[in-house]
Amino acid sequence: MSTSNLLNHGYDVDEDDQDFDTGHLDQDAEGEPDDEAPPAGGQPDDDDEEDDEEDDEEDDEDDEDDDLPQRKRARRPPRNQFLDIEADVSDEDEEDPDEDEEDGAEAGFIADDADRPELSDLRQYPRDDHRHRELDRKHEAEQAEDMEQIAAGFKERHGRSARRRMEDSQVVPRRLLLPSVNDPSIWGVKCKPGKEREIVFSILRKQEELANTKTPLQITSAFERGNTMPGYIYVEAKKQADVMHALQGVSFVYPMTKMILVPIKEMPDLLFVMKKAEITPGTWVRFKRGKYQGDLAQVENVLASGLEVKIRMVPRLDYGNGTDVDDPSGSKRKRNPFGKSGSLAGRPPQRLFSEVEARKNHAKYLSQTSQGMKKLFTYLGDEYEDGYYIKDVKLNLIQTENVNPTLEEVSKFASGGDDGTESLDLHALAQSLKKTISTYQVGDTVEVYDGEQNGLVGRAVSVHGDIVTLDVLEGPLKGKRTEVPFKGLRKRFNPGDHVKVTGGSRFRDEVGMVLRINEDRVTLISDVGMTEITVFSKDLREASESGGMETGGKYDLHDLVQLDATTVACVTKVDRESVRIIDQQGNIRTIMPSQIASKLSNRRPNVATDRNGSEIRVGDTVKETGGETRSGVILHIFRSFAFLHNREETSNAGVFVCRTGNVATIAAKGGRITTNQSTGPDLTKMNPAMQRNGRSPDASAIPPPRTGGRDKTLGQTVTIRQGPYKGLVGIVKDATDTTARVELHTKNKIVTIEKVKLGFKDLHTGAIKPYQDFMRPGGRGDGGGYSRSPSMSSDRPSSWGGSRSPQSNFSGPRTPAYSLGNKTPAWLSSNDGSRTPGYFPGSKTPAYGMDGSRSSYAGNKTPAWNPSSRTPYASDTDRSTWDAGSKTPGRPSLDSFMDSNSTSANPSNNNSSYSARTPGASYNASSPDFIPPSYSSKELSAPTPGGPISAPTPSALSAPTPGPISAPTPRDAYGGAWGGPETAPTPAPYGAAPTPGASGSYGGGGASGGGSRDPRGGYYQGAPTPAAGYGNPRTPGVWAGGDDDEIRYAEPTTP
Amino acid sequence: MSGGSNFVAPGQYRHLRACMVCSVVQTQQKFIKDGCPNCEDYLNFRGQPDFVDDCTSPVFEGLITLRDPKNSWVAKWQRLDGYRKGVYAVKVSGNLPVEASEMLAAHNIEYRPRDGSDINQD
Incomplete structure (x- = not known):
């Protein structure tokens, strides 16, 4: 049953009423109503019941309302029977009339039943009738009120039922909806990120499947929050077990991991939604996909739904260049070149649409329409307006947040105008930038340009988020402190x-x-x-x-900078707004500093290996093995590339790039020791001297005399003569047999160095002696003489030239002498100063050859000298003997020279010494030695012979003898040289003096130093000169000789 | 709604749309075929693809599967109580067309956007 039935019934009743009405005056008397009455009386009852049922069905809450009418009806029957009135009421709105009429009908019928006798009376007594009418009117009024109530009740009921859903939700504010303990709980469950939607639908399916089984899902709901809370789904249920049940068998969700019970307080936050910023025309957005990915676009228009916008972009078109012009499928053509949508590398640059270019290849795909001032093109299905690409896109294709357009990008949208900046809608840009970062800093002078405090000027004293607190500087509020939101502020200048x-x-x-x-x-x-x-x-x-100029401040010359993930470059030039770089491929480019991603600092040492496998680091000097074989110092190493710098290169500020595999180490920074097997150039092999020595490094050499007890070198001030620390001075802190630990003066560092690489400084004289000499007993102190000798020699320069050569020759002989000790010593001596090279070579064959004078020498000397001196050299064993012999003479001479020399006048000495020396010289070994000594003193000459004689002779015996013999002769020659350099050289002086000297010395032999000295004295005058001559060549010869000599000398002297 | 399962296979997700009025989520096809389970009485979606397009949005966030609208707090909070079981969105973006708003008004229904713009109203 429904209201429609009710209506019908009401209508019936109405008809009845009418009948009744009409018959009220005429027919009713007939008693027909009797027939009608029973059914009528029965019907209303039924109706009422049904009505109630319906009400119940419709709305349980309305029970009370339903009861009311019943009571009324119960009351009414006795009172009212008039139907006209009811009919009036029936004019009211549909639903009310139902009831009214029903009621009226009921009332009427019931009344009829009850009052029938009265009715008949009324007919008989019309006046009574009148009274009744009055009564009826009263009732009517009363009833009308009731009716209104009822109507209101119905209205309420029906109205509510019609609107129920919406009204409820609208009426109750959210704060009244906050969850309580009676609400189901929410559990958060971990799931696979990105699969949230799928899971929700899986749960839905499961829920539908189990809906009509014995075990339906007991959860009330499940939801996900997508991007807000990725990796979680939330299930609302009374019990945790229900959650488990619901999630069992659902993929991608992990209910076995820890489930989080969401605290009641936080539940609303889970469903919090934030409205996205409204997109309005003019907003800057970025395109998300395809060719235009990342490009800035401007919103032209927002479509009604708010889900689609029309945007304006700078097109990237290639106008069919590079593709088959006849291929009509424009879209395909456009897509192909950039088919890999991921790679944006190949896309055409942003350029405004060009009609000309479009016509060239694609005239048939181009059509033009004009809209007022604007030119509108349709090209390959896309629209272009004023050169911009106009496109309708879905909201999800564009990025609307964090767009941060740069001025450069925006300037592309500047319409025409020479001065792009001005024609820009900078204001719009400012708005879109406004939200980015607070650019206000404490101390800025700012101006309020918007809002109530418009015009206020102040100085910012603090900035918190969007609020700037400022001290007002001007106006009536001066001195007050106020807070202003960011958006109404601008800086004031x-x-x-x-x-x-x-x-x-x-x-x-x-x-x-x-x-x-x-x-x-x-x-x-x-x-x-x-x-x-x-x-x-x-x-x-x-x-x-x-x-x-701050731009340059960021990057300096030779900085290593990162351009992109795979490219690094070295700065070769810094300009005001650009930086010139050379990248790892060797490309040279000029870029803006903004194109540089970052500056790479060489925090950890970058190590690579060169072609030979030895390690190279920044600072090493390397050379290309191929190509131009450029060499340079490594500035940077990046992976397998090395940036080298060579001052002599003019291009690129001397910077160039090569692969680390293509370079070989020349010198490692700080003399870092490259690995033993390293194949870097072996310096020892390049050095002939070293090579010789190399054969029997120490074996052939006479080991320094060993002394027991405390190592002599301890505490000595030494200079380092070889290796990475060459030239540095230090003190020996500790020593073993072969090595010393030297504390450097300069570096405050202790290094371990082989002793032979050290030069020992003489405490008294300041002279520096090689280790060998240092260790030799008595060796000390002699050096001084030597050093002097050179100075002496300086006097003679002019003549020297010639004379020197001899000296050099001398040195030659000496060498052997040296070598006697050890060749090493010779080395050492060489180390001392200039000697090294000159020395050896000199002493040895090469030296001879070297000087022009010498060569001539050679002429003279060669015969004598060479044979003698060399011979010994040749054979190691011999040498030793030689050396011994040769030195001996030299030394003594030295010593004697030294002493005497200092006192004596050079020239005279020299002269004399010359003669004397010669003899010394003749000794081969000794002679050189002698010479130096000779300088120093008059006596020198004498000593020399003596010295040499004593020692040399014996040892020399085998070798020496020849040496001397042969030698002398040349010496004579020398002597001549000395006297009158070239011409004089001849024999005369020499011959005379030397020979005797020599012989004398010999004769004197090692026997007595003293004796020998005397002769020296005698020789002296003659001898010195030559010595002096030596002095010049001094360096090598003198020293060496000196050293050797000293030792021996000393010995003899002492006794 | 009579229309059987509300399940949507992952492949169909891109056709999903949310009713801007009640936030129910279903495929576009289903909207056209069956209408909106909650709003069909006021807005006649059935058989009107254009109207469906206008009144539903493909841009929505957060999916809720609602099994027990009467007892669920989530439903209450989202003002979904009284609605049918099914899948709903937490947030629906888009603007309801004017005609639709008028139709709702004619039924004494106040439209509350579900795009988060009312967040500050309570």
């Missing part, structure tokens, strides 16, 4: 202010003077470029420094 661009544009770090201010756009003139720049005031700060 005055023309003439010196400002610096702090961010946001490519003018960053530019410093200049404010020219004019237009709202929040400030035009300034750059200090450096003298160009006008327009920027937002928010990007400016007062500049403390003046005119600094």
Whole structure:
């Protein structure tokens, strides 16, 4: 049953009523009503019941309302029977009339039943009838009230039922909906990120499947929050077990892991939604996909649904260039070149649409329509307006947040105009940038330009989020402190202010003077470029420094910078707005500093291996093994590339790139020892001397005399003569047989060095002696003589030339002498000064050859000298003997020289010494030695012979003898040389003096030093000279000789 | 709604749309075929693809599968109590067309957008 039935019934009743009405006066009397009455009386009852049932069905809450009418009906019957009135009521709205009429009908019928007798009476007594009518009217009034109540009740009921769903939700504010303990709990369950939706639908399916089984899901709901809470889904249920049940068998969700019971307080947060910023025309957005990915676009229009927008972009078209022109499928053509949508590398650059270019290849795909002033093109199905690409896109294809357009990008949208900046809608840009970062800093002078406090000027004292607290500087509020939101603020400058661009544009770090201010756009003139720049005031700060060119400050010459993930480059030039770089491929480019991703600092040592497998580091000197075989110092190593720098290269500031595999180490920084097997150039092999020595490094050499007890070298001041620390001075802190630990004066560092590489400084004389000599007993102190000898020699220069050569020759002989000790010593001596090279070579064959004079020498000497001296050399064993012999003579001479020399006058000495020396010289070994000594003193000459004689002779015996013999002769020659360099050389002087000297010395032999000395004295005059001559060549010869000599000398002397 | 299962296979997700009025989520096809389970009485979606397009949105966030609208707090909070079981969105973006708003008004239904814009109203 429904209301429609009710209505019908009501209608029936109505009819009845009418009948009744009409018959009221005429027919009723007939008693027909009797027939009608029973059914009528029965029906209303039924109706009532049904009505109630319906009400119950419709709304349980309305029980009370339903009861009311019943009571009324119960009351009514006795009172009222008039139907006209009911009929009037029936004019009211549909639903009410139902009831009314029903009631009326019921009432009427019931009344009829009950009052029938009265009715008949009434007919008989019309007046009574009148009274009744009055009564009825009263009832009617009363009833009308009731009816209204009822109507209101019904209205309420029906109205509510019609609107129920919406009304409930609208009426109750959310804060009343906050969850309580009676609500189901929510559990958060981990799941596979990205699969949230799938899981929700899986749960839905499961729920539908089990809906009509014995075990339906007991959860009330399940939901996910997608991007807000990825990796979680939430299930709302009374019990945790229900959650487990619901999630069992669902893929991608992990109910076995820890389930989180969401605290009641946090439940609303789970469903919190935030409205996205409204997109309005003019907003900057970024395109998300395809060819235009990442490109800035401007919203032209937002479609009604808010889900689609029309955007404007700078097109990237290639106008069919490079593709088959006849291929009509434009879209395909466009897609193919950039088919790999992931790679944006190959896409055409952003350029405004060009009608000309489009016509060239694609005239048939181009159509033009004009809309007022604007030119509208349709090209390959896309629309272009004023050169821009116009496109309708779905909202999800564009990025609307964090767009952060840069001025460069935006300037592409500047319509025409020479001065792009001005025609820009900078205001729109400012708005879109506004939300980015707070650019206000404490101390900025700011101006309020919006809102109630418009016009206020103040100095920012603190900045918190969006709120700037400022001290008002001007106006009535001066001195007050107020807070202003960020958006109504702008920085304030005055023309003439010196400002610096702090961010946001490519003018960053530019410093200049404010020219004019237009709202929040400030035009300034750059200090450096003298160009006008327009920027937002928010990007400016007062500049403390003046005119600094800050762009360059970030990158320096030779910096290693990162350009992109795979490219690094070395800065070769820094300009004001650009940086010139050479990248790892050797490409040379000029780029903007903004294109540099970052500067790479060489924090950890970068190590690579060179071609030979030895390690190379920054700072090493390497050489290309191929190509131009350039060499250079490593500036940077990046993976397998090395950036080298060579001062002599002119291009690229001397920077070039090569692969580390293509270089070989020349010198490692700091003399780092390359691995033993390293195949870097072996310096020892290059050095002939070393090589010789190399054969029997120590074996052939006479080991330094060993002394027991404390190592003599301890505490000595030494210079390092070889190796990475060469030239440094230090003190021996500790020593073993072969090595010493030297504390360097300079580096405050202790290094371990072989003793033979050390030079020992003589405490008294300051002379430096090689280790060998140092260790030799008595060796000390002699050095001094030597050193002097050179000085002596200096006097003679002119004549020297010739004379020297002999000396060199001498040295030759000496060498052997040296070598006697050890060749090493010779080395050492060489180390001392200039000697090294000259020395050896000199002493040895090469030296001879070297000087022109010598060669001539050779002529003279060669015969004598060479044979003798060399011979010994040749055979190691011999040498020793030689050396011994040769030195001996030399030394003594030295010593004697030394002493005497100092006192004596050079020239005279020299002369004399010459003669004397000669003899010494004749000794081969000794002679050189002698010579030096000879310088120093008159006596020298004498000693020499003596010295040599004594020692040499014996040892020399075998070898020496010949030596001397042969030698002398040349010496004579020398002598001549000395006397009158070239011409004189001849024999005379020499011959005379030397021979005797020599012989004398010999004769004297080692027997007595004293004796020998005397002769020296005698010789002296003759001898010295030569010695002096030696002096010149001194360095090598003298020293060496000296050293050797000293030792021996000393010995003899002492006794 | 009589229309059987509300399940949607992952492949169909891109056709999903959410009713801007009640936030129910179903495929576009289902909207056209069966209408909106809650709003069909006021907005006649059935057989009107264009109207469906206008009044539903493909841009929505957060999916709720509602099994027991009467007892669920989530439903209450989302003002989904009284709705049918099914899948709903937490947030629906988009603007309801004017005609639709008028139709709702004619039924004394106040439209509350579900795009989060009313968040500050309570």
